[in-house]
Amino acid sequence: MKGIPPLDGANEESSSRGRKSLWGALPLLAAAAFGVAAFGGTGQQVPDGAVLTRALGCGACHAGVPEGDAIREAAPPFGEGMAPLAPAYIFHYLDDPQTVRPEIAPARMPRYDLDERERVALALFVTNELELRGVDDDLRAAMARHPDAGRARGAVLFETLSCGSCHLHPDIPPRLAAPDLGATGLRVREEWLESYLASPMTIRPAGTSPGRGGRMPDFRLSPAEITAISGFLLTLETPSPGGTSPPAAPSPPAALSPPSASPPPTPSPPGAPSTRIPDPAPPPPPPWEPLALSPFSMQKAETLLEDRWSCLGCHQLGEEGGRIGPRLDGIAERLRPEYVRHLIENPAHLAPGTIMPGSLEQTDRIDLIASYLLLRDAPWTGSERLAGMPALPPAANPPADPAAGAALYEASCAACHGVTGDGDGFNAPFLPVAPTVHADSAAMSLRPDDTLYDGIHAGGWILGKSHRMPAYGASLDDAQKRALVAHIRTLCRCLGPAWSRDGRRGR
């Protein structure tokens, strides 16, 4: 990556120009390519949800819907050798693409709710400008305010926001990093989906692939488009085995989807036939309605959430809880009850590839917690996006061996324990007990490998440590747990105590 060139005289000169004249002087994007109509275009015709979904490129990020080939053909590629773009144009365009290019619909660049720093970094990265021609006063001032928003950071954002899923880039391949939409009809409520499509809000504070900052953009859909897309998505009731695996995410349990048999999908190259939704599909969750909980039972669930269960390690509820998963307030507005119930019990079944571990609790407790969350009197507000995304470095793409300890650790542990095991993951500040510092050689030397394994399996509670540390016993197989232990040993550069690793059979 190249750094930001110093501002030169040309830029000083250009700064005196008005915005419109500057844009007028700059090469335009390939309007013809970007303006491809996904459907017959007069506005009088009722849009077809499936066609619109394809045209908008939903499948470029989401599994479970038609692939994003069309959008990759329409969206201009970036990188060396591509047509030069003016940084100021991109800077402003990213702020609100449809204001800049109102004619761009129906396939259109969505609005990403980027802050100024992010827009600077992305503008510098995608324009590939060494001399920084075409910098206006606004961009110059923004660059001064954000001296760290260089092309390197732009590259990271380009990847974490999955820009490359639509805009092909030689260095950053496309990836599926957004939730699997294949079972939207089983998951969400229609009213919520329509409101979300009309005005997307943050669901996961740290991004879809937690810590890496992915976010749903706003396509500025018309009511007719919303109805069409919602109607189409709600017909989808087939989770994609393997799902939208985040980079380096763990595989679901072997019993459900053996890693070797179902590797995480990688996007097909543009133009390749769509073959992503395989059979057989897991059956939908059986019908379920929340139990009628008394105030006492509601309090019981609340206390268990607070003092015993691990849910709030990852999820925010009220003012408390982690920032890894979606906020739990008001999920009754968003999710279907049977989905909530069965997701708690077996997340990998309904959301293959999720890092949420399956519950080891008995059905009565699962019924209780699901009912509580659905009955709790709290509005759906979405989540506050975590500042400073991405909090974790970009993961390997395509994902590394999901069974490898490092990849598993990054996906499931690093949010709290930190990528290097320093206990400083982005979620750590939201936990009542500081995560174990796996890099602490002295402390970790006192812990047998089996203790680490048991903690991963059964959670922090059984070790007398934080109950917010979940149990992965239902989600990771023996090899994965062993791999994690081995990786932790590389972080601490230590071994367990001698008494725990000797004996005739090397235990």
Added chain:
Amino acid sequence: MRRAAALGGAGATPRGSWGSRAVSCALPVLLLAACGGDAGPSAGRDGDSSASPPITADDFIGSAACAGCHEAQYGQWVGSTHGRAGGEPGPETVIAPFDGTPIVFRDGTVLPLVDSAGRYRFVIRQEGRPERELAVDGVIGGGHMLGGGTQGFVTRLADGTVRFLPFDYSRHLDDWFCNTATRADEGWQPVTPDMALGDCGDWPPVRVLGTMSRFANCQSCHGSQITATFEPGVGVETRWTSLDINCESCHGPARRHVELMSGAGAAGGVAALAGGVGPAGGAPPEPASPAGRLAVAANLAGDPTDIGLDSRVVDGVEKSLEVCFRCHSLGDVVREDYLSGAPLADYYALLLPALGDEPHLADGRVATFAYQGSHLSSSCYVDGSMTCVSCHEPHGLGYWDVNRARLASETDDGQCTSCHASKAVDPEAHTFHPVESPGARCVSCHMPYMQHPVVGEAVPFARSDHSIPVPRPQLDGRLGVVSACRGCHTDQSELRLQARVDEWWGETRPQDPVTAGLLNVTDAMGSDLAARLLLRPGEAGDMDQARGLARYIMGWVRLGEGLGRDGAERVAQLTESEDPDLRAMALVARHVAAPAAGVASADGSPDADAVAASARGQPETVRRRWVMLLGFLADEARARQDRETAAALLNRALAVEPEEPGVLLTLGLVLNGAGDPEGAIDAFERSLAADPNQPVARVNLGIVRAAAGDDEGAVREYEAAIALNPYEAMAYVNLGNLYLRGGSTAQAILVYEQAVAVGPEIGAAHRNLAVALGRAGRFDEAIPHARRAVEFAPADQAARDILRQLEAQAGSGGSR
């Protein structure tokens, strides 16, 4: 009660030591001297500083009231060992053969009988004595325990107490046995024709149901909400809800819950709380669903989440353990008449038995008789979060794993592997035993059944080791314990088994530092080294810390001699412990070692008054323990005839709790023994001023007055004692002594006869009656009482001498 005597319940009559432990099941040793000796420290006034809610026996309603709404849980409970733990005598509860087959003793036979009306009773026939019949008023136990199940029986006596009969039944032996602990001292022994009835410690019955400082006191756990309360002027009122272990034993009083649940009629509009709609007028509907009922209750309670009961679902580790350890652990009684639902720490101190009695081995395993409290020394608790209900399903008392998944049996590995999953991957790699073999079960090696040593070997009473140790055959051999390995491999020595352990597992996990210290410390070591070995703040669990601190106090803490640098530093850290027991022990160590008031210490440490003054900053639970422990140490000194130290320790206790009646009573005993009757009288009077309802304090005051020649004053005290408790045998004994000494033999006989009527188990009463009858020439009547004196007090040489004299005189045809 041991130590509880200093702060026990209102007016309960004490005995001569600081009592036996609350749940130790030790048999009572009455030390009251019949003639001028001292009686024990009295129970004190009812404590006034507890923050516990005022729970009363009337707050409990019984398990049957739960059945209607909680059918599933009730159904589980009914079939559980708690639900079948005892009750009224009947075919459902009695497993012992009440078929008239005699239980044959050397000196009598006992017939267990049931008549056509279903009345169970024991008929005791002894030559030369009238036949005696004792009704069975309650059945204790059902012989359920795998390691040895037993059943006992209780009868209600005229004084209001309900006492254990000595005829226990072992399901495993299918035989009767009795506890000889305080007589023959051979533990539990099957009844044989070689055994005398008096070899049984409970003959005549002395062990009462309830927690009373005069008696052995594990008995408030053999049923539900058992209380034995002294009522001045009346006697003892013994109550219980049931003799099984009922729902409220764990959940606390349920009357309010039931009233709330059935209070729907007054709950207009409350259905809204459950999401429904209240009626516009007229009678509100009866909520049909449990949720609706709960909502109604919540509304009535004013707090939408209040169900009037502790559901226990959301208990943390310590609160959960408290429920079970109220009975399943040793504990010193801090205050009597505990009722479930009250804060346990206000009533019991689970760590204090470590001081003095040493009920646990160095590594926390049971050394005498200690139930499952050794759990507190297990790594699963100390390094984890394990509670009783991690493995024991609490309603049916079956087994489940840490995630509440039901398990097949008590040997199911899921109890362990739901946490220790690493061991389940390749079990044989860990167990070195074939997977399906008994030796491969986790509990076979880590929770072996251990016969509780104080019981002896004759009657099976083994309990699974809840300290969950790592097998260490060599150490077990050293400690005199049969190792888990040797429990099966009986043909191999512990040393050979240790070699196999070493071969298979290599180095064994080190013991915690306190346990290691306890195993390595010797009496010859200096104070600093002992402190470094035994006091390891922050490095072990509280139970282990308490064992180390107890050993340090007993071995190296001397009155006014200071703690040394290491000891002072480590004790100071332990005084910051959150656990009230551990903190109180540390404070007592510092207090005992502190120089006397005004005496400068070499290291500048505060004097005793300054340490005592710091008690004002301690919570009530700690101060009570502080005084109890000083009283216990004073008793130890008194037992060594070191009355000076005993008095000094008691005065330090009074500096912590001024005018504490139990402490003052003991101080009176010590001063009297030290030849200071005036000081003793002053102490007794102060004790009675603080708590007038102490019959035994009156007796002791009378004894001292009589010794000083104030017979009139003595009679006044004895009569006052009898007025307080018409069943106070020692008042009659000492009153008789006065009459006898004054030559009023006939009056003495009358009073002694009252003494043996209300205290038939008191050897001294029989002895003195024999003396009086002998003086009256009534040798035939005297000799049986002299024999009973010897029978019930085998160590009483005077009784033996009197019997010999009487027999000689009777044989020589002495006048009648």
